Amino acid sequence: MSETSSQDRIIQLHQLLNQYNHQYYVLDQPTVPDAEYDRLMRELIALENKYPKLKSIDSPSQRVGGEALKVFSQVTHQLPMLSLDNVFSAQEWQSFVTRISDRLGTSNNIEFCAEPKLDGLAVSLRYEQGVFVQAATRGDGSVGENITENVRTIKSIPLRLSGEDYPEVIEVRGEVFMPKASFEKLNATAIAKNEKTFANPRNAAAGSLRQLDSKITAKRNLAFYAYGLGYVEHQQSTEKAQQWLAKSHYQRLCQLKTLGFAMCPEVKLLKSTEQVDSFYRDILAKRDQLSYEIDGTVFKVDSIEQQKRLGFVARAPRWATAYKFPAQEELTLLQGVEFQV
Numbered sequence: 376m377s378e379t380s381s382q383d384r385i386i387q388l389h390q391l392l393n394q395y396n397h398q399y400y401v402l403d404q405p406t407v408p409d410a411e412y413d414r415l416m417r418e419l420i421a422l423e424n425k426y427p428k429l430k431s432i433d434s435p436s437q438r439v440g441g442e443a444l445k446v447f448s449q450v451t452h453q454l455p456m457l458s459l460d461n462v463f464s465a466q467e468w469q470s471f472v473t474r475i476s477d478r479l480g481t482s483n484n485i486e487f488c489a490e491p492k493l494d495g496l497a498v499s500l501r502y503e504q505g506v507f508v509q510a511a512t513r514g515d516g517s518v519g520e521n522i523t524e525n526v527r528t529i530k531s532i533p534l535r536l537s538g539e540d541y542p543e544v545i546e547v548r549g550e551v552f553m554p555k556a557s558f559e560k561l562n563a564t565a566i567a568k569n570e571k572t573f574a575n576p577r578n579a580a581a582g583s584l585r586q587l588d589s590k591i592t593a594k595r596n597l598a599f600y601a602y603g604l605g606y607v608e609h610q611q612s613t614e615k616a617q618q619w620l621a622k623s624h625y626q627r628l629c630q631l632k633t634l635g636f637a638m639c640p641e642v643k644l645l646k647s648t649e650q651v652d653s654f655y656r657d658i659l660a661k662r663d664q665l666s667y668e669i670d671g672t673v674f675k676v677d678s679i680e681q682q683k684r685l686g687f688v689a690r691a692p693r694w695a696t697a698y699k700f701p702a703q704e705e706l707t708l709l710q711g712v713e714f715q716v
């Protein structure tokens with residue numbers, strides 16, 4: 376494709392992706408399947424890589440998610456909540472490993488924390504002196520929605536941390552999701568009442584979390600798995616609390632467990648990159664038996680020191696990638712609209 380026709384196509388892709396983002400993140404009403412969205416995004420990234428000067432800072436490829444709904448008060452994240460880059464094949468995975476090994480200047484093995492990619496909604500939970508004080512959605516990565524009262528109704532989220540030694544301020548990040556059984560029950564009830572059904576558990580979780588009445592959220596049986604940390608502060612806290620933060624991502628998740636958070640039971644520390652393929656295959660084989668929806672796996676460089684050296688790009692950390700599953704259905708029925716992928 377010539378540069379001129381690529382430019383036209385890029386403009387078209389911006390319009391389409393911005394529209395789909397709005398429907399998905401702001402209205403919670405996607406109109407195309409994720410596979411179609413992913414395909415368009417990859418086409419855009421390929422064109423931008425081919426013609427770097429056509430990559431603008433407001434390109435959908437450079438942005439995280441959607442904007443925060445104005446009906447909620449807004450929360451500015453002290454540390455941004457980013458997205459994840461994706462790989463879809465063993466070859467792309469290998470390029471990812473080569474890229475980070477080169478940046479780290481190492482030919483040694485890199486350890487990874489391997490996690491299922493939960494299909495829900497990213498939230499950041501803030502605790503001050505061990506007490507839950509605020510919950511926010513990711514929003515556009517810098518500003519999210521204040522959903523504290525709704526999150527307070529989720530039973531697997533501690534309102535007070537266990538134990539005594541933890542930083543004065545700690546932000547726990549993870550995924551709020553709707554277990555498959557709750558999703559099926561919710562839709563069955565909606566059908567019986569002749570009401571609108573939800574397209575999938577992610578969509579149901581997003582709709583349930585962004586309710587103006589937290590009594591509705593309370594009835595939706597949402598759950599939470601922690602997968603990381605945000606801002607942490609320990610100026611006045613004890614020496615023990617200051618030494619609290621482990622140097623390994625996996626160990627940090629274990630620490631969050633001791634504070635009372637649920638961690639996805641499938642999470643594993645992989646001692647070598649050879650184990651990545653079998654983790655991916657195991658989780659893919661188990662997918663239907665899991666009680667929650669996933670759409671891939673996530674691999675994160677385990678060493679925090681290496682994570683810091685790798686840093687971030689505009690919308691995602693360099694030290695992690697999602698390894699997504701192939702699209703489940705070629706023909707999807709979404710909110711009563713059938714379309715071909």
Ligand code: NAD
Binds near residue numbers: 406
């Ligand atoms: P993403 O879903 O590809 O990856 C980032 C998100 O993964 C995080 O924000 C977090 O919520 C989640 N996540 C799940 N498990 C995790 C774990 N173990 N560790 C860290 N994060 C984990 O990125 P995104 O920016 O949220 O969304 C992009 C995707 O959303 C697209 O690839 C597409 O599939 C879908 N989408 C679809 C439409 C549509 O119209 N159908 C529109 C926009 C986006």
